[in-house]
Each structure stands twice: as structure tokens, then as C-alpha cells.
Amino acid sequence: MTVSDNQLMSRMSGGDMEALSAIVLRHQRGLVGFLTRLSGNRDTAEDLAQETFLRVFQSCRRYRPVGRFSTWIYTIAYRLYIDTQRAWSSSRTTGLYEGQVEDRMAVTPEAAAIESDLSRRVQQEIDALPEQFRPVLILRSQKELTYAEIADVVGCSEGAARVRMHKGLALLRRRLKKAGLLNSTTEE
Amino acid sequence: MNCNEASELLAAAVLGDLDRDTQRAVHIHLAGCDRCLEEEDELFESMHLLRAHGEVEPGEGFHHTVMARAAGSATEIITPMPLPRRRVGLLTQTLLTAAATALIVMGLQTALESWRQGPAPSPAAAAVNWTTLVGQGDRPASSLLQGTLFDRQRNIPDDLRQLRQQWRRGEAQRSLGL
Numbered sequence: 444m445t446v447s448d449n450q451l452m453s454r455m456s457g458g459d460m461e462a463l464s465a466i467v468l469r470h471q472r473g474l475v476g477f478l479t480r481l482s483g484n485r486d487t488a489e490d491l492a493q494e495t496f497l498r499v500f501q502s503c504r505r506y507r508p509v510g511r512f513s514t515w516i517y518t519i520a521y522r523l524y525i526d527t528q529r530a531w532s533s534s535r536t537t538g539l540y541e542g543q544v545e546d547r548m549a550v551t552p553e554a555a556a557i558e559s560d561l562s563r564r565v566q567q568e569i570d571a572l573p574e575q576f577r578p579v580l581i582l583r584s585q586k587e588l589t590y591a592e593i594a595d596v597v598g599c600s601e602g603a604a605r606v607r608m609h610k611g612l613a614l615l616r617r618r619l620k621k622a623g624l625l626n627s628t629t630e631e
Numbered sequence: 632m633n634c635n636e637a638s639e640l641l642a643a644a645v646l647g648d649l650d651r652d653t654q655r656a657v658h659i660h661l662a663g664c665d666r667c668l669e670e671e672d673e674l675f676e677s678m679h680l681l682r683a684h685g686e687v688e689p690g691e692g693f694h695h696t697v698m699a700r701a702a703g704s705a706t707e708i709i710t711p712m713p714l715p716r717r718r719v720g721l722l723t724q725t726l727l728t729a730a731a732t733a734l735i736v737m738g739l740q741t742a743l744e745s746w747r748q749g750p751a752p753s754p755a756a757a758a759v760n761w762t763t764l765v766g767q768g769d770r771p772a773s774s775l776l777q778g779t780l781f782d783r784q785r786n787i788p789d790d791l792r793q794l795r796q797q798w799r800r801g802e803a804q805r806s807l808g809l
Binding site: 460463464467468471472473475476477479480485488489492493496497500501561565569580581583584585586605608609610612613615616619620624625626 | 642697
């Protein structure tokens with residue numbers, strides 16, 4: 444029988460490090476994936492994911508299972524990402540958005556070897572979407588969070604999360620089509 | 632429903648976010664519009680691409696690093712932290728106040744004690760005491776008087792210094808009949 448996230452959190456608050464280990468193993472791929480899609484940088488994503496797990500560990504005694512655990516952990520991760528973005532933004536005075544996109548698209552040879560070319564190109568198109576759409580698209584399509592849960596994570600209304608999802612998906616389709624990444628445009 | 636209206640609703644339709652009637656209206660339009668049908672396919676494919684690249688395997692050592700950092704953080708929690716600066720200040724302040732109070736109390740006690748014992752003996756009275764001691768054959772007192780014991784000027788009481796001067800002038804010996 445699989446132990447639930449909430450049970451693991453309860454064990455963790457009693458000092459059980461194995462519970463933390465299980466939480467990390469269970470969520471590391473999803474979290475690193477979410478943060479990679481969000482930040483466009485694998486190293487940044489891993490740093491933020493590590494920090495997220497540390498926050499989970501440090502707050503395990505205060506954790507109350509009022510919602511889904513995944514909503515809580517993605518909220519922590521998203522807020523850490525936003526803080527990093529703000530710190531990064533305040534350290535620069537010019538060429539903010541353009542520079543950000545260039546940095547996001549920078550792929551190390553190692554990362555390029557690991558990720559497929561298609562994945563990297565899809566990532567580039569996600570990166571180029573306006574900031575407001577990206578977390579909503581990722582959380583809805585990849586993590587299957589409800590709009591209410593997404594609203595909690597990104598700090599907007601449920602209706603706004605829904606509209607952002609619709610507009611974001613329509614925008615992504617146009618970008619993927621333009622980049623020749625959709626079958627209907629590549630197959631002749 | 633025309634193409635523009637359908638296009639506005641296609642993303643919501645793909646995500647299943649429309650009510651039943653609107654969804655039906657979109658499907659009726661799609662049945663007769665290849666352009667919008669292709670757009671719907673592209674939206675499905677976009678969602679598929681998004682979903683397909685959802686998980687990323689973290690680098691080797693990720694799990695180990697998280698666990699090591701968490702263990703370090705747990706140690707930090709257990710290790711007693713130094714008191715915040717303000718708390719240290721308050722503690723020091725309290726100790727200093729207690730010490731000052733103790734000193735004041737001790738001073739008051741000493742003053743009260745000396746008041747009970749009456750006024751301090753005058754140099755003359757002290758001289759009598761010293762000379763009496765010497766007269767009674769007290770060797771340490773005699774040595775002190777003659778400057779042969781603890782001959783450190785700054786530790787010598789005023790009355791003894793006066794007696795020494797008298798001794799050197801021979802006045803003390805005469806008064807003692809020595």
C-alpha cells in the first residue's frame with residue numbers, strides 16, 4: 444500500500460528522514476520539470492527544487508493537509524521562482540525582457556545532450572510566452588492541477604487562471620506552428 | 632457560429648472547459664469547417680507536447696544533495712543558537728544593574744557599620760594606639776614604626792607616616808620614655 448504524501452509529512456515532522464527521502468524521490472522529476480519549464484534553465488531549476496524540498500522539510504511541523512500536497516509544494520516552488528526572478532530583475536536596469544529570454548534559451552552542451560532536440564525547441568517556445576501564461580499552462584497540462592489550485596499557486600482568481608490557460612494554449616499553438624513543431628505543418 | 636467565434640472558444644473546448652451547449656455549438660461548426668478542425672488538432676497536439684515534456688530527471692546526486700542539506704539544516708535546528716543581540720543586551724543590562732545594586736547595598740552597610748562604631752579615630756588617637764603597641768613591646772608594630780617592615784611608602788597610613796617622622800626626630804621615643 445502506497446503511503447500518502449500527508450502521511451509522509453506527518454512522519455517527517457517526527458524527525459523521520461526516510462519520509463523526506465520518499466517525498467524527494469516521488470516529486471523530484473515533476474518539480475524539476477516544472478521549474479525547468481518555468482525558468483528555462485536546468486541548473487536554476489535544480490537549485491530551486493532543492494530549496495523547495497528544504498522548505499518542505501523545514502515547514503513540516505507547520506504543514507496542515509488542507510489541500511492537495513502537490514498544490515502546496517508547487518506553490519512553494521513557484522514563489523521561490525518568482526523571488527529569484529525579482530532578485531534577478533532588480534540586479535539589472537536595461538534590456539530586461541530581451542536579456543531574460545536570451546538567458547532562458549541558453550542551453551549547456553550537457554543539457555542539450557540530455558534533452559531531445561524536440562523537447563528543447565518546445566521549451567524555447569514555452570520560454571517565449573509571456574510570464575503570466577507559463578506557470579498556468581505547465582501546472583494545468585503537466586501537473587493536472589485544477590484552476591482553483593492553480594489560482595492558489597500563482598495568486599490570482601480561479602477565473603483569471605482559466606482565461607490565462609485558454610489564451611496561453613492558443614498562443615503556444617501559434618508559436619509551435621510557426622516554429623514548424625506541429626505535425627500538421629511539418630507533414631506535407 | 633462563425634470561424635472567429637469558434638477560434639475564440641477552441642482552446643476552452645479542447646480543455647473541456649465549456650458548458651455543454653457551447654461545446655455542442657463548437658462541434659457543429661467544426662463538422663463543417665476544415666480550417667477550424669485543423670486548428671483544434673493543433674491545439675490537441677500542443678497540449679500533448681506540453682504534457683510529453685512535463686517531467687525532467689534531475690542530475691545525479693540531486694537526491695543526495697537534498698538529503699545532506701536537510702540533515703545540515705536539522706543540525707542547525709538542534710544546535711543552540713546564540714541569543715539575539717537585543718536579548719544579550721538585556722541580559723548584560725540586568726547583570727550590571729544587579730551588580731550595581733549589590734555594590735550600593737554593600738556601601739550602605741559599610742557606612743551604617745561605621746556610623747554605629749562612631750567617628751573614625753583621629754591621627755592623634757591612632758598615634759597613641761601605635762605608640763602604645765610599641766610601648767608594650769609589639770615587635771611588628773615597632774618594625775612598622777621604624778620602617779623596617781613593609782617599607783612601601785604608598786601603603787603606609789597617614790598616621791603611621793607621621794609617627795615615623797616623629798620617630799626619626801626622636802619625639803616618639805621621648806614620649807614613650809625610650
